Amino acid sequence: MARTLLLWLPRIAALGDRSAPPPAWLRVDDGVIVDSGQDEGRVDAWERSGEHRGEAGEDDRLIALAPAADAPLRWLSYSDAAPAQAAAAARIDALRDSLGDAAALHIVAGEPVEAGQAVPVATTTQAAMRAWTGWLEAQGLAPAAILPVAALVPPPEPDALWLAEVGGERIVRTPDRAYASDPEIDPLIAAGRTIAPLDAGRMQQALLLSLAAPALDLLSGAWKPKRRWAVDPGLLRLAGRGLLALLLVSVAIPVVHAVRLASDTRRADAAAVAAAEQAGIAAPDAPAAEAEIDRRLAAAGGGPLAFSVPASALYDAMRDAPGVTLRTLAHRTDGTLTTTLAAPRIDDINQVLLALQARGYRITAQPMAGTDGQQMANVTIRAVP
Secondary structure, eight states: OOEEEEEEOOOGGGTTOTTSOOOOEEEEETTEEEEEESSTTHHHHHHHHTTTHHHHGGGOEEEEEEOTTTSOEEEEOOTTSOHHHHHHHHHHHHHHHOOSOGGGEEEEEOOOSSTTSOEEEEEEEHHHHHHHHHHHHHTTOOOSEEEEGGGGSOOOOTTEEEEEEETTEEEEEOSSEEEEOOTTTHHHHHTTOEEEEOOHHHHHHHHHHHHHSOSOOSSOGGGSOOOOOOOOHHHHHHHHHHHHHHHHHHHHHHHHHHHHHHHHHHHHHHHHHHHHHHTTOOOSSHHHHHHHHHHHHHHHTOGGGSTHHHHHHHHHHHHTOTTOEEEEEEEOTTSOEEEEEEESSHHHHHHHHHHHHHTTOOEEEEEEEOTTSOEEEEEEEOSOO
8 A cells, every 4th residue: 555644844934933733744545635734633644644664664765845936837838848858948947037046946846758848957056945845854864756836736727727735835826836825926826817716626636746746856966865775684584594504615615626536545444455455465454555565666777766757757758848858867876866967058957856856856967067068967866755
C-alpha cells in the first residue's frame, strides 16, 4: 500500500510566531484521502501510516507543500524549444524578471512533457528553503519532495480566474500565474475577468493527480538531498556467510593438500624401504636406506660418485656456452671431477660454472691466462650435490 502524508509548510513570516495556527496536513493511502487536519496530529498520522512499513515501507513518503505566498508560480511558453531547452530558458527569464540579488533566489523550473507546452517556474528564496528544511529537521521529518502548493491548482476556464482555498491559504490561478490572493492586487490582475471560486472536490481531485506527476520539486539544485546508501541486512548476512564459506575453503585447500602430500610421502618412503630390503639392506626409514645404497655404490664405483653423473652435468652446461672448450678432464675415486676450461672471455666460463651451481654441485675454480690468448680456468666439481 502506497501511503503519502502531505504537510503544509508555514509561511516564512509565521515561523517565529507561536500564536500562529499549526499547518494543515493530509494523509493519502493509495490515492484516497483517509485523514486530514490542522493540528499537531500530523506526526501521529505519519507514524500511523508507517505501522505496516514492513510490508511496503519503501512506498511511504512525506511531501511538504510550500505556501503560495512564499513560492508563487509562473507558466512560460517557448513554442520552438525542446523540453530541456524550454526549462533552461524559463529559469533564465524568471531570474531576469525577479527583484533582488540573484544569489539569494531559488528558482526551479519543471520540464514539459512535449515541446511547446508551458513551463512552470517557481520562485522563492534561499532563506525560505533554509527555514523550511530547518523546521522539518527540528521535527525529525525528511520530506521526499517540497512542492509549491500553487502548482496543484488546475488552470481556469477561458476568460476566468480560479480562487482556491488549499490548506488554509487562498490562491488565485490565472492561465499563466498562481499566487497568494491579495484583495488589492486580485482586481488588477483579473482586469475585468471573473474570479470564480474553485469547487473543493475539483481541487481535491487536482491535488491527488498532481501527486502522481509533480510539476516541479523545490528540493533541486543545491537543495537536492544527498543520496544515502542503505545496507540490506539480508544481503549483509548473505555476504557474511559467503565470506565465511570462502575462508573455510581457503583453509581447507592447503590442509587437504598437506594431508595428501604427507600420505604420498609416507607411501614413497615405504616403497623405498621395501626396495632396499629386496637388495638386502635393512634400514629403519627411507633416508637410511638411501644413504646405505649410496655407500655401497660408492664402494663399487657407481651411483652419484660415478664419472658419468658430474660429466653429463658439465657437458649439459657447456651446451649453452658454445665458446667454451674442454682442455683436460679427470675423475677421482671420491667422485670429484677436475677439468680445465678455455674460452675467449672469462664470462663464458662463468656461465658454465653458474649452470653447474644451479644444479646443486659444489664448484671451485682457479682462473689463469692461456698462451694462445684464451681465458682458462682449472675447475673442480664435487660429484655429489
